[in-house]
Amino acid sequence: TSRAQSDPLPSWNEGAAKQSIIDFVRSVTDESSQSFVKPDDRIAVFDNDGTLWCEQPMYTQILFAMDQARAAVQKHPNYKQREIFQKPIKDDPSGLIAGGARASMELIASAHEEMTTDEFEKVVEDWLQKSKHPRFKTPFTQLLYVPMLEVLTYLRANGFKTYIVSGGGIEFMRPWTEKAYGIPPEQIIGSNCLLKYKSDAEHPSIIRTSTIEFIDDGDNKPVAIEKIIGRRPIVAGGNSDGDRAMLEWTTTGPGKRLAILVHHTDQQREYAYDRDSKIGHLDKALQQADAHKWTVVDVKKDWKRVFPFQQ
Amino acid sequence: TSRAQSDPLPSWNEGAAKQSIIDFVRSVTDESSQSFVKPDDRIAVFDNDGTLWCEQPMYTQILFAMDQARAAVQKHPNYKQREIFQKPIKDDPSGLIAGGARASMELIASAHEEMTTDEFEKVVEDWLQKSKHPRFKTPFTQLLYVPMLEVLTYLRANGFKTYIVSGGGIEFMRPWTEKAYGIPPEQIIGSNCLLKYKSDAEHPSIIRTSTIEFIDDGDNKPVAIEKIIGRRPIVAGGNSDGDRAMLEWTTTGPGKRLAILVHHTDQQREYAYDRDSKIGHLDKALQQADAHKWTVVDVKKDWKRVFPFQQ
Numbered sequence: 290t291s292r293a294q295s296d297p298l299p300s301w302n303e304g305a306a307k308q309s310i311i312d313f314v315r316s317v318t319d320e321s322s323q324s325f326v327k328p329d330d331r332i333a334v335f336d337n338d339g340t341l342w343c344e345q346p347m348y349t350q351i352l353f354a355m356d357q358a359r360a361a362v363q364k365h366p367n368y369k370q371r372e373i374f375q376k377p378i379k380d381d382p383s384g385l386i387a388g389g390a391r392a393s394m395e396l397i398a399s400a401h402e403e404m405t406t407d408e409f410e411k412v413v414e415d416w417l418q419k420s421k422h423p424r425f426k427t428p429f430t431q432l433l434y435v436p437m438l439e440v441l442t443y444l445r446a447n448g449f450k451t452y453i454v455s456g457g458g459i460e461f462m463r464p465w466t467e468k469a470y471g472i473p474p475e476q477i478i479g480s481n482c483l484l485k486y487k488s489d490a491e492h493p494s495i496i497r498t499s500t501i502e503f504i505d506d507g508d509n510k511p512v513a514i515e516k517i518i519g520r521r522p523i524v525a526g527g528n529s530d531g532d533r534a535m536l537e538w539t540t541t542g543p544g545k546r547l548a549i550l551v552h553h554t555d556q557q558r559e560y561a562y563d564r565d566s567k568i569g570h571l572d573k574a575l576q577q578a579d580a581h582k583w584t585v586v587d588v589k590k591d592w593k594r595v596f597p598f599q600q
Numbered sequence: 601t602s603r604a605q606s607d608p609l610p611s612w613n614e615g616a617a618k619q620s621i622i623d624f625v626r627s628v629t630d631e632s633s634q635s636f637v638k639p640d641d642r643i644a645v646f647d648n649d650g651t652l653w654c655e656q657p658m659y660t661q662i663l664f665a666m667d668q669a670r671a672a673v674q675k676h677p678n679y680k681q682r683e684i685f686q687k688p689i690k691d692d693p694s695g696l697i698a699g700g701a702r703a704s705m706e707l708i709a710s711a712h713e714e715m716t717t718d719e720f721e722k723v724v725e726d727w728l729q730k731s732k733h734p735r736f737k738t739p740f741t742q743l744l745y746v747p748m749l750e751v752l753t754y755l756r757a758n759g760f761k762t763y764i765v766s767g768g769g770i771e772f773m774r775p776w777t778e779k780a781y782g783i784p785p786e787q788i789i790g791s792n793c794l795l796k797y798k799s800d801a802e803h804p805s806i807i808r809t810s811t812i813e814f815i816d817d818g819d820n821k822p823v824a825i826e827k828i829i830g831r832r833p834i835v836a837g838g839n840s841d842g843d844r845a846m847l848e849w850t851t852t853g854p855g856k857r858l859a860i861l862v863h864h865t866d867q868q869r870e871y872a873y874d875r876d877s878k879i880g881h882l883d884k885a886l887q888q889a890d891a892h893k894w895t896v897v898d899v900k901k902d903w904k905r906v907f908p909f910q911q
Contacts, residue, residue: 474830508797519785
């Protein structure tokens with residue numbers, strides 16, 4: 290345990306990736322260093338799917354959307370006629386896989402039109418409680434990357450404020466992200482459907498609509514960071530081309546910067562995918578990594594453990 | 601000074617308003633009380649114009665918008681033809697006064713189309729440096745309500761996270777709100793124009809557009825709170841019907857809640873206005889105050905001082 294206490298990243302193998310994270314944190318927190326950054330400006334942003342938790346064989350939100358669509362059609366038989374429900378009824382997720390964050394956001398928004406945000410929170414909690422990953426047969430919230438949890442904890446112990454900046458729905462993440470990652474609701478940034486306030490002297494509510502307001506992916510990630518945080522992060526973590534702009538925006542600012550790009554290379558303990566994958570497509574960001582000195586993590590080589598249940 | 605230390609609200613006269621604030625804070629921070637609220641859930645939201653700083657004879661943002669419009673027309677003579685610049689060219693703010701937050705947001709967005717967010721920040725800083733209030737002849741950032749600054753400090757000293765939720769532009773507030781109120785950029789919620797990311801390997805930027813994305817007023821205030829904070833506040837402060845929904849959303853939640861409604865009644869030290877005012881129109885919220893047990897502040901009666909320069 291004295292080893293564990295002195296090593297903030299015990300699930301990382303010794304190597305360039307681990308060292309670059311430790312060197313960066315030491316440098317920006319050392320008051321005598323020219324690279325010192327005052328605590329208020331220690332902002333760290335992380336993608337969620339494929340960066341903090343598993344996104345294969347498809348985004349968890351796609352599986353959730355499929356189940357919600359089928360339940361909605363059972364509840365409202367007239368939904369059977371609507372185009373958006375056709376493929377989910379046939380158990381076919383191809384439209385959602387090809388359509389990125391927008392497609393699953395739209396399906397969920399259509400399935401839960403007019404629901405209050407409180408009711409939706411319960412739907413997410415119930416679904417997560419009863420659903421299991423098709424390969425690992427565990428709840429999805431156990432498919433967190435232990436080495437990345439260590440990075441979050443290490444950063445916070447050094448005065449960083451950690452945020453999630455994900456293409457996933459804000460309201461799909463908040464019910465579980467605080468417990469899973471130690472990140473409070475106000476530090477969860479994501480996609481969202483348009484919400485409406487329903488005034489009432491005793492029980493007002495906030496209602497979901499079927500209109501998508503914002504998709505927090507690609508170039509919209511730095512935009513969301515500017516809009517909601519209003520500071521340029523000095524640390525960013527991602528794993529796909531959807532995170533490329535966020536990593537670029539983070540590392541082109543002045544002073545020392547850290548970008549972590551997770552490259553999934555371990556088919557045995559997890560999944561191996563990059564250029565040819567529709568989920569977590571990784572091509573341009575990998576090409577850009579060298580020029581920007583991004584820390585590319587080779588999962589097979591750099592991580593001692595992947596998931597909590599693997600020793 | 602021992603008096604000042606024991607009294608967290610020295611600029612408030614003794615009375616029901618002051619007492620309700622102190623009683624509330626004591627009650628939710630007392631671990632032995634049934635009303636105890638854990639620190640993470642101590643969220644407090646405040647309107648800005650007319651609640652934390654002066655909004656008369658018109659919103660500061662209107663004066664800023666007028667100046668920006670005139671400067672834009674000088675720089676781009678072809679703007680003279682555009683409808684949106686007609687009244688500002690004639691030094692006529694009536695369209696902006698009648699049009700609420702949206703009108704001044706649109707004018708500013710049109711005047712500064714294609715500007716980066718960094719450049720815009722400098723424009724705001726420069727303008728605030730050289731501009732003075734027409735009646736008080738001081739910089740606008742000195743027209744802060746001292747009693748409300750004390751409330752912000754008192755809440756934070758008791759573990760509250762303080763937010764601004766304003767109809768004003770996010771990017772118009774952030775350059776000065778941290779210094780003025782001690783509220784960091786990530787706790788400033790407001791209206792905004794659509795932003796675009798401009799990718800570049802060395803100097804990417806975030807660009808303003810002339811499209812308005814969100815107006816944070818009226819029913820949109822609780823919506824923005826849900827979207828960005830994701831927790832229901834237990835304290836809200838406002839002064840107009842634009843804050844009515846936010847106060848309602850805050851005080852209809854379970855447990856003890858506090859809403860502060862500032863009623864401007866002091867023409868001598870400041871301004872007196874409510875039902876008949878286009879700026880800071882206050883009617884419905886005042887009608888609703890009793891039923892919800894909102895703390896209505898009578899500026900003339902409840903505040904010992906209004907502005908920092910008044911002793």
